[in-house]
Amino acid sequence: MKPFRFRQSIWALCIFATTFVAGSTARAQPPQNVGHVELVPNPLVAAQRGQLPIILSAPHGGEAAVPGASERKGTGLPKGPQGFFTGRDTGTEQFAIELAAALEARLGKKPYYVVARFHRKFIDPNRPAEIAYEAAEAKAPYDAYHQTLAQYCREVQQLFGRGLLLDLHGQGSARDTIFRGTQHGKTVTLLIQRYGEQAHNGPQSFFGLLEAAGCKVYTEKDGKERAGFTGGYIVQTYGSHGPYTIDAIQLEMGADYRTKDKRKAAIDKLVNAIEAFSKLYLPALPLAAPLENKPQDK
Ligand SMILES: [Zn+2]
Secondary structure, X not given: OHHHHHHHHHHHHHHHHHHHHHHHHOOOOOOOOOOOOOOOOOOXXXXXXXXXXXXXXXXXXXXXXXXXXXXXXXXXXXXXXXXEOOOOOOOHHHHHHHHHHHHHHHHXXXXXXXXXXXXXXXOOOOOOHXXXXXXXXXXXXXXXXXHHHHHHHHHHHHHHOOEEEEEEEEOOOOOOEEEEEOOOOHHHHHHHHHHOHHHOOOOOOHHHHHHHOOOEEXXXXXXXXXXXXXXXXXXXXXXXXXXXXXXEEEEEXXXXXXXXXXXXXXXXXXXXXXXXXXXXXXXXXXXOOOXXXXXXOO
């Protein structure tokens, strides 16, 4: 049973390291959902395991059909962007993957990402499973999206103690603007506990840094987020108010950030903001080496 004890000891080490670094400002409760599950890759979900405490998610940009599945009908569900909605966030699939490559070029290491290849007509990963899909064939890609995202959050938590999840979306109401969704700060609870309100609102916040990088951002004077863009199921599930120590921010980007001809300039601005945010608030080095690099137990 040596391998089992070895695995236990690794997790214990990780949990100890996480707890040690989290210090007295973190919640008293230890992180839940700790453990390793074997991920089942799905061709309709693009994913990259990273080396930075940064996770990108893009659930609504895919164009692919789900083989054998009919489109969702949403019978009985309220209609609209916050309810049952099947419109794509055009360009966000490419945006996420190109942003990951640009971050790697700038920072020298890969971020994590999970990107939907499937179309929202079949699956909406930004909804709980009960209303996210209707066809049985859609269950596996939906589960793959969330199991991968959960695994990456656990891994970042265990390796770095904390991290940043950016959930990338598109909106059609203001083409030059990015709206923030954190449930008015709830999904970045640990960030605020650790660094104060200025890390969430104002010039040193992620959106303040986006603005400094040349993006037009929307925030109310009282810090409240625009109704309808306050952050959906993904940031509500993986944000730092819950079992993970990952601060999660939803970005609702206008078309000027997502169209093919403007994407590169937009990504350059995001990279500047993410780099600045990382230097202010994210750990530069992992607390522990990735598990596969550990010496074998012999
Ligand atoms: Zn969306």
